[in-house]
Amino acid sequence: MHILFCNWRDTRNPEGGGSERYVETVAAGLARRGHQVTIACAEHANALREEVHDGVRFVRRGSKMDIYLRTFGRLLLGRYGPVDLVVDVQNGLPFFTRLATRRPVVVLVHHVHREQWPVVYPGLIGRIGWWIESRVAPRLYRRSRYVAVSAATRSELVELGIAPDRISVVHNGNDPAPSGRFEVDGGQRLVVLGRLVPHKQVEHAIDALASVRATHPDTHLDIIGDGWWEPQLRSYAAEAGVSGAVTFHGFVPDDVKHRLLAQASVMLLPSLKEGWGIVIGEAGSHRVPTVAYESAGGTTESIDHKSSGLLVHTPEELTRATQDLLDDPEWRAHLGEGALRKSQSYSWDETVSQFASVLDA
Secondary structure (H helix, E strand, O other): OEEEEEOOOOOOOOOOOHHHHHHHHHHHHHHHOOOEEEEEEOOOOOOOOEEEEOOEEEEEOOOOOOHHHHHHHHHHOOOOOOOOEEEEEOEOEOOOHHHOOOOOEEEEEOOOOOOOHHHHOOOHHHHHHHHHHHHHHHHHOOOOEEEEOOHHHHHHHHHOOOOHHHEEEOOOOEOOOOOOOOOOOOOOEEEEEOOOOHHHOHHHHHHHHHHHOOOOOOOEEEEEEOOOOHHHHHHHHHHOOOHHHEEEEEOOOHHHHHHHHHHOOEEEEOOOOEOOOHHHHHHHOOOOOEEEEHHHEOHHHHOOEOOOEEEEOOHHHHHHHHHHHHHOHHHHHHHHHHHHHHHHOOEHHHHHHHHHHHHHO
């Protein structure tokens, strides 16, 4: 069976993140099961326009502005070859693949973007985007199967009118931490890992850093990830008087990412919305607990409050929780052990198996 994944980015894209990791891990798992798998995504300077990696063919065309139109056109014209099933990865906008093929279409949703549209695209564009996501897409894909990465996302889809019996929940998996020892310095380090865009609210982590440095003056913040919001974050750190205590690492290889995670005392995830939060498990594999917002949605499943991390409601609570963890090493170690156990309870093999079952059905 030839399976086509339509996704706006891939993991080698500087703006790629956890949702792209999910897609590519599942795609590679399906390829190992004997399927022909293609991922259609936007092109960028870090990768070839076409290549095969882990048994998956990548076809990169267009930019983040026209990837939807290009992918739709290529599918309609048969440019990907004979396709037996399409996975339409809906990151806010669908690819409208239901109109381009008569083959079965499965819609993969990490989270609903109700809160993000007015933040990223204020005004008319954001309202149109939300209208397409909340009104047009549910009607267009009314006969399609949905995959949500968390029960929280499933509930949001039901609110948009998707029949509950058409939605399967397939969680993210986790990889164990790489073997070997990582050098850990003696200072307190906070870490943020993710794309640098407004709705990730990295400013809240910078505020927490500025506050805790009053009692822990050597605390440092490592920001891992790339994105167009970085200049604003640099300015924000300078205005807060902590630019010397913040390192912007950009897009880093996996070995550097894991070294930075291993050095951290606490991960902060102040994101407005998360379908799951794959970075929580990555930090947990190094016994690093995460402080995140409960209102983000998927964090309520990827974090067991007061067992593997802490869920808070406001920026003030985020700062207070960070302070408490830095003040109390025993409390931090307790949550770190819980974070490790939590990360070990999810595997990518199980994710691939469950996703394959949805496609088989």
